[in-house]
Amino acid sequence: MKKINITIDGKKIIADEGQTILEVAAENGIQIPSLCYHPDLSVKANCRICIVSVKGLTSPQTACSTKVQKGMEITTESPEIAKLRKINLELIFSQHKEECADCVWNFNCQLLELSKKYKLQITRFSDRKSGFPIYNFGPALQFDSSKCIDCRNCVEVCHKQQVGHLQIVSKNNLQEIIPNDKNPCIFCGQCIIHCPAGAFEGVGEFEEIETPLADKNKVVVFQFAPAIRTTIGEEFNLPPGEDLTGQIVAGLKQLGANYVFDVSCGADFTTLEEATESLERIRKNENLPLFSSCCPAWVRFIEVYYPQLIPHLTTARSPHVILGSILKSYWATKYQIDPVNLVVVSIMPCVAKKYEITRDELRIHPTESIAANAPTLFGEADRIPPVDYVLTTRELAKLFKKHKIDLTKIDPTPADDPFGNYSGAGVIYGASGGVMESALRTAFSLVSGGQKIQIEFQEVRGQKGLKTAQVDLNGKKIKVAVANGLENAVKIIQGLNKEYKDYACIEVMACPGGCIGGGGQPLPTNASVRKARAEGLYKIDEKKELKMAHENPALKKVHEEFLTTEEIKQKICHTYYSAKNN
Amino acid sequence: MFDKGIIAKLKQKGLTGRGGAGFPTWQKWEAVKNIQADKRYIVCNASEGEPFILKDKYILENYPEEVIYGLKIALKAIPKSEAIIYLNEFYYQQFKNKLEKLIAASPITLFSKPGGYLKGEETTLLNIIEGEKAEPRVKPPYPTEKGLWGKPTLINNVETFYWISKIAKNEYQGHRFYSIEGEVKNRGVFELPETYTIKQILEQTGNYPNFSFFLQVGGGASGAIMTPNELDQPIKGAGAILVFNKQNTDPLQLMAGWAEFFIRENCDQCTPCREGVYRLKEALAKGEIKKEAIDEVLLALEKTSFCPLGKSISTPFKTALQKLF
Ligand code: SF4
Ligand code: SF4
Ligand code: SF4
Ligand code: SF4
Ligand code: FES
Numbered sequence: 001m002k003k004i005n006i007t008i009d010g011k012k013i014i015a016d017e018g019q020t021i022l023e024v025a026a027e028n029g030i031q032i033p034s035l036c037y038h039p040d041l042s043v044k045a046n047c048r049i050c051i052v053s054v055k056g057l058t059s060p061q062t063a064c065s066t067k068v069q070k071g072m073e074i075t076t077e078s079p080e081i082a083k084l085r086k087i088n089l090e091l092i093f094s095q096h097k098e099e100c101a102d103c104v105w106n107f108n109c110q111l112l113e114l115s116k117k118y119k120l121q122i123t124r125f126s127d128r129k130s131g132f133p134i135y136n137f138g139p140a141l142q143f144d145s146s147k148c149i150d151c152r153n154c155v156e157v158c159h160k161q162q163v164g165h166l167q168i169v170s171k172n173n174l175q176e177i178i179p180n181d182k183n184p185c186i187f188c189g190q191c192i193i194h195c196p197a198g199a200f201e202g203v204g205e206f207e208e209i210e211t212p213l214a215d216k217n218k219v220v221v222f223q224f225a226p227a228i229r230t231t232i233g234e235e236f237n238l239p240p241g242e243d244l245t246g247q248i249v250a251g252l253k254q255l256g257a258n259y260v261f262d263v264s265c266g267a268d269f270t271t272l273e274e275a276t277e278s279l280e281r282i283r284k285n286e287n288l289p290l291f292s293s294c295c296p297a298w299v300r301f302i303e304v305y306y307p308q309l310i311p312h313l314t315t316a317r318s319p320h321v322i323l324g325s326i327l328k329s330y331w332a333t334k335y336q337i338d339p340v341n342l343v344v345v346s347i348m349p350c351v352a353k354k355y356e357i358t359r360d361e362l363r364i365h366p367t368e369s370i371a372a373n374a375p376t377l378f379g380e381a382d383r384i385p386p387v388d389y390v391l392t393t394r395e396l397a398k399l400f401k402k403h404k405i406d407l408t409k410i411d412p413t414p415a416d417d418p419f420g421n422y423s424g425a426g427v428i429y430g431a432s433g434g435v436m437e438s439a440l441r442t443a444f445s446l447v448s449g450g451q452k453i454q455i456e457f458q459e460v461r462g463q464k465g466l467k468t469a470q471v472d473l474n475g476k477k478i479k480v481a482v483a484n485g486l487e488n489a490v491k492i493i494q495g496l497n498k499e500y501k502d503y504a505c506i507e508v509m510a511c512p513g514g515c516i517g518g519g520g521q522p523l524p525t526n527a528s529v530r531k532a533r534a535e536g537l538y539k540i541d542e543k544k545e546l547k548m549a550h551e552n553p554a555l556k557k558v559h560e561e562f563l564t565t566e567e568i569k570q571k572i573c574h575t576y577y578s579a580k581n582n
Numbered sequence: 583m584f585d586k587g588i589i590a591k592l593k594q595k596g597l598t599g600r601g602g603a604g605f606p607t608w609q610k611w612e613a614v615k616n617i618q619a620d621k622r623y624i625v626c627n628a629s630e631g632e633p634f635i636l637k638d639k640y641i642l643e644n645y646p647e648e649v650i651y652g653l654k655i656a657l658k659a660i661p662k663s664e665a666i667i668y669l670n671e672f673y674y675q676q677f678k679n680k681l682e683k684l685i686a687a688s689p690i691t692l693f694s695k696p697g698g699y700l701k702g703e704e705t706t707l708l709n710i711i712e713g714e715k716a717e718p719r720v721k722p723p724y725p726t727e728k729g730l731w732g733k734p735t736l737i738n739n740v741e742t743f744y745w746i747s748k749i750a751k752n753e754y755q756g757h758r759f760y761s762i763e764g765e766v767k768n769r770g771v772f773e774l775p776e777t778y779t780i781k782q783i784l785e786q787t788g789n790y791p792n793f794s795f796f797l798q799v800g801g802g803a804s805g806a807i808m809t810p811n812e813l814d815q816p817i818k819g820a821g822a823i824l825v826f827n828k829q830n831t832d833p834l835q836l837m838a839g840w841a842e843f844f845i846r847e848n849c850d851q852c853t854p855c856r857e858g859v860y861r862l863k864e865a866l867a868k869g870e871i872k873k874e875a876i877d878e879v880l881l882a883l884e885k886t887s888f889c890p891l892g893k894s895i896s897t898p899f900k901t902a903l904q905k906l907f
Contacts, residue, residue, distance in 0.1 A: 042720075043720055044720065044851075045852075045888060046851045046853065046888060047852075047853055048852050048853045048886040048888065049853075051885075051886055059885050060885055060886060065720050065721075083878075083881075084882055084885055084886050087854075087878045087879065087881065087882040088854055088882055088886060091853050091858060091861070091879070091882070092853055092857070094857060095857060124875065125875075128857070149853075150850070150853075152851075170850070173845045174845070174850060174860065175849075
């Protein structure tokens, strides 16, 4: 890369040719305000807030779209620039309904910061969008179009996800973002992550949790996902990647949780089922490649857009659902808790999980709690969901803050027995490649007959959108692929008869980087943040002695005492899928 | 005839784009010619979407052979190229047969799609040809580097190709076309020296009003308002003059009409143009020209709009507010 000399605000800077002014400035600690720019997406340059002056040019230039050139002299703040930014910001506020207290940005919002910095009269113009509709996207998200500032990021990201649920239309000669029901939403929540204006949010109010917590008759169990332990700190001004496992447990206990378990343990159950299933399919050469199914957005994507591929999905339940199912059957029986009074709350990096728990396919029969030979006391209609509530990382942070629980100040506590035990393989589920690596560890171990086996699979780690590896499974060459972001998944789908023809296993996560980049995670989320979050998870795995899912003692015990027949395993650990058209 | 020195000639004659932007033609040609590429495109823009300008129509009607000849020169000068003439739907109907006959076996195709004003902007035109949304693209890359289907693309207006033909034939005398509309006796398109002042143009064509008047110069929407004491200068932008009778023109209504026009024609991509024009329209409909807010919106439009359309919107409003109130 050619180096060139430029100056920004009088500071001499050596920059790479081809970089934009915004990138160079950020690397050198100079903040240029920007709204429509998101490093994951194409430069659209439509908010016109990042304007700077360039010596020799009469009009200001947008820093996000202007590349640096040799000798460029750039000024990022001046009375003229400030005035122009102020006008454009006031125009932007005239189309944005402020609801700061209830916003995904949690007061960490560019708009708000800029309104203070430039002393805006935010009510200078009447709200153009007051009365604009709020749309519900299934039981997962809500889109308040009266907050939209028309940057189009959500439309782009939804297209990138190969869905196209969001579209731009023209109404009364003005552009409007509206959902397109011909292309059903798959609830990945990437629109939330990429909206500078907080127009999207998961459904539900986090305060709902306070009702069961206050109810003496209820036993409230919290379980939290692998991917939230290295992200929730961001809501408390910690850098991404900081491991707060014990602090989360302590915080949940303070909220009044009766028990706190770790979804990483659920992941271990999922891994064993998935690894067994894949070995079986490889042996029979049936429905290959096997697709992972722990991402409900990906499952829904297949059910809606590629139903012919349903047989490829593993039937193993996702980690929090499998654990919820065990809680409401085996564990409830053991502790003599009426499953109907057992409230399971999952803390997830994800809004698709809010949808997942409404899936009828996942409901279980309470009598399953008394094992397979119990009399049927309940009708079909009494089947209960394995998980009652899903809160996102952001929502949990809000709940903590509301109750004055500061995760940076609290002493860590270990999660409860038995499902507070987890393997390192279960923790890396939160990063793209983690499910595959966990499954490989277990599959290798199952076929190796006790020999020492490979533990680390570096090829499937990292932030690349599409990763492939070839592994030697007891003399048999096995090809695996890992995709994050559905554009990469679709590349695999389109190559199933070609370059991906002889692949055995495919892991797909709908979100870039996997769940650490999920729709329920703190904002901002971008490539460097995702990288740090994932590295945090791999560090936990590194330190963990227990590396393999199937060696988790809690799992072993449940398998010995409860999951003893194929029938009960099917009911508790597996599910089914069907084509869906909305 | 197709001498290699056409670009040098364009440079020597100082021909600039006649679509309104006024960029030196030879520079574009050279850029497209010199960049590495396996394929290049030449686009002749005959979309003519600005109200009260009928110059392209006049040229296509009277001198189609010159336009095609100009295109053929470009095809020769620019290696591995093919050409497209973009016509608005009406011109397409009207001139299709004539043009196709003249094109014969040359690699020139006609393209048409309904739509309006924004097509004057080069990258919008490219988006439409590619079947994308009718709106400007982020620049860079410029069309001369990455234009139609990602290939280097030369875009010139109908009139520019006309003059290229004239220059190639050594018949160019520094003339241009002027479109004169409004409250005049002799409406139409006239070919006159580009050094002529506005006053001379009006007089020469027998159009100098004998009543109290003002003009809009440079386009029926984006042109500047000019009063009789400013006419001793040539036209800088698009060669269009629109004459208004001062007595029976309500400037507020005129401005409201522009706002309507721009809100309909703009693409809504960027903040100052989408929200700013909306606020202009809102204020004008109420008859309020709260000066400060309007001035600020116009400033943001001029200085921060994404594309030339938005940038040009402030001209008519600013000049009207200065000169008609
Ligand atoms: S959740 Fe995903 S699929 Fe649904 S609208 Fe947002 S980006 Fe599109
Ligand atoms: S909803 Fe948000 S992301 Fe989508 S266009 Fe509006 S402001 Fe941008
Ligand atoms: S990748 Fe993870 S966070 Fe994203 S939709 Fe799938 S399960 Fe949810
Ligand atoms: S200035 Fe107007 S027409 Fe140009 S990009 Fe912006 S909104 Fe579209
Ligand atoms: S951040 Fe550059 S225009 Fe929006």
